[in-house]
Amino acid sequence: MGLPSLRRAKALLALAAAALLPVSACGTDAGSNVNSGDKLSGTIKVDGSSTVAPLSTVAAQLFEQRNPGVKATVGTSGTGGGFEKFCNGETDISDASRPIKDEEKAACERNGVAFEEFQVANDGLSVVVSKDNDFAECLTVEQLKKIWEPGSKVTNWKQVDPKFPDLKLDLFGAGTDSGTFDYFTQAINGEEGASRTDYSPSEDDNVTVQGVSGSKEGMGYLGLSYYEENKDNLRLLKIDGGDGCVEPTQATVQDGTYKPLSRPLFIYPKAASLEKKEVKAFVEFYVVSHVDIARKALFVPLNNLQEAELKKDFENLKLQLKS
Numbered sequence: 100m101g102l103p104s105l106r107r108a109k110a111l112l113a114l115a116a117a118a119l120l121p122v123s124a125c126g127t128d129a130g131s132n133v134n135s136g137d138k139l140s141g142t143i144k145v146d147g148s149s150t151v152a153p154l155s156t157v158a159a160q161l162f163e164q165r166n167p168g169v170k171a172t173v174g175t176s177g178t179g180g181g182f183e184k185f186c187n188g189e190t191d192i193s194d195a196s197r198p199i200k201d202e203e204k205a206a207c208e209r210n211g212v213a214f215e216e217f218q219v220a221n222d223g224l225s226v227v228v229s230k231d232n233d234f235a236e237c238l239t240v241e242q243l244k245k246i247w248e249p250g251s252k253v254t255n256w257k258q259v260d261p262k263f264p265d266l267k268l269d270l271f272g273a274g275t276d277s278g279t280f281d282y283f284t285q286a287i288n289g290e291e292g293a294s295r296t297d298y299s300p301s302e303d304d305n306v307t308v309q310g311v312s313g314s315k316e317g318m319g320y321l322g323l324s325y326y327e328e329n330k331d332n333l334r335l336l337k338i339d340g341g342d343g344c345v346e347p348t349q350a351t352v353q354d355g356t357y358k359p360l361s362r363p364l365f366i367y368p369k370a371a372s373l374e375k376k377e378v379k380a381f382v383e384f385y386v387v388s389h390v391d392i393a394r395k396a397l398f399v400p401l402n403n404l405q406e407a408e409l410k411k412d413f414e415n416l417k418l419q420l421k422s
Contacts, residue, residue, distance in 0.1 A: 139169050139380055140168035141168070141375060141377040141378075143172070143191050143372075143378055144172055144192070145159070145190065146181045146185070146192075147185070148194040148195050148277070148278045148364075149277065149305075150196040150321075150324070150325075151194035152173050152194060153328075153398075154194075154219065155173045155194050155385075156396070158384065158388070159171035159172075161388070162380075162381050166377070169381070171381060173194075175302065177278070178195045178276070179276040179277070181195065182199060182207075183203075183206075185214075186206040188210060188369075191368065191378050192366055192367065192368045192369070192372070193214075195364070196279055196282060196322070196365075197281050197362070197365075198363075199216070213371070214367045215367065216367055217366050217382075217386055218363045218408075219364055219385060220363075220389065220392075220393040220399060221353060221361065221362070221364065221393075221398065221402070222361075222364050223351070223352040223360055223362070224283055224361075225326040225335055225347050226238060226318065226320050227319055227326055227334065228334050229314055229315050229317050229332075229334065231315040232317075235256070235263065235336060237336060237338070237344035238259070238337075238339070239338075240338065240359065244288055247270075247287055248295065249293050250295065253268065254267065256268050266316045269299075269316045269318070270298035271300075271301075271306075271311050271319035272299075272320050273300065273302065273307070273320070274301050275300065277302045279320070280292075280294070283320050283360070287360075305325070307320075307325075308321065308333065312329065323399070324398050327397040328397060338360060340358040340360075341358075342356070347360065347361075349399045364398065366382070368382045
């Protein structure tokens with residue numbers, strides 16, 4: 100699809116959503132009367148980041164309650180795997196825990212797939228250990244780099260800190276198709292994709308949860324929402340990014356003091372799909388109700404600056420329509 104079609108699809112979305120966005124800033128009920136006059140039917144295919152999947156699942160469930168004729172499916176191929184499907188034209192919306200890469204943009208362009216980008220929430224990557232771990236409380240970025248950098252020989256907790264016990268270190272984390280992997284390696288090792296390979300990887304954060312919770316010696320990294328859902332079986336570590344130990348919370352993720360492991364979360368709707376009423380209505384609902392959706396899914400809502408940027412983007416689209 101060419102650029103004029105993309106602008107037309109974006110403009111249609113902007114007209115409805117821009118008028119409703121101020122309500123979302125006040126915490127509108129996610130089941131409010133967005134598109135309530137439409138009798139919609141059809142299917143919506145969402146795939147991508149396993150971190151963003153719980154967010155999109157909540158959005159889909161709330162939307163389907165209001166629109167029982169619509170079925171939205173949410174897959175978890177990882178951010179990279181999701182963009183591969185998306186740029187091949189297989190899905191309507193791609194979930195992503197990082198911005199789309201240049202090579203992914205190029206793949207979409209080759210296949211005529213135009214798209215829009217929306218930041219819909221925030222997340223903090225959490226470093227977790229088993230409930231049985233009673234010695235680790237805080238790790239520095241330098242210690243994390245020592246553990247996770249390519250070629251690392253750290254296999255014992257005592258190698259991380261001499262005060263820690265002489266216990267084997269079992270590592271669990273994101274697979275290479277995961278946006279969590281991309282973000283963590285960039286933030287901790289200074290280069291996206293740079294990581295030791297002798298750990299248990301998975302694009303599904305639930306696998307990391309199971310691995311860490313089942314091993315006293317275990318450590319892993321995953322999205323903050325997965326920790327929140329599994330806090331009875333995991334223990335959260337504070338991270339020292341240079342200004343002291345900070346725990347990931349809604350406040351520290353929003354204000355940026357939890358560094359360097361705070362990140363934005365995105366959805367990428369396809370322009371051609373936005374021409375379908377059910378997809379356009381779903382994306383409108385997602386954007387307008389982002390605060391409530393984020394809270395229900397245990398994510399961190401956009402801060403004031405981020406929401407202002409979202410509104411600005413919609414206003415700019417409206418101006419494009421008039422010009």
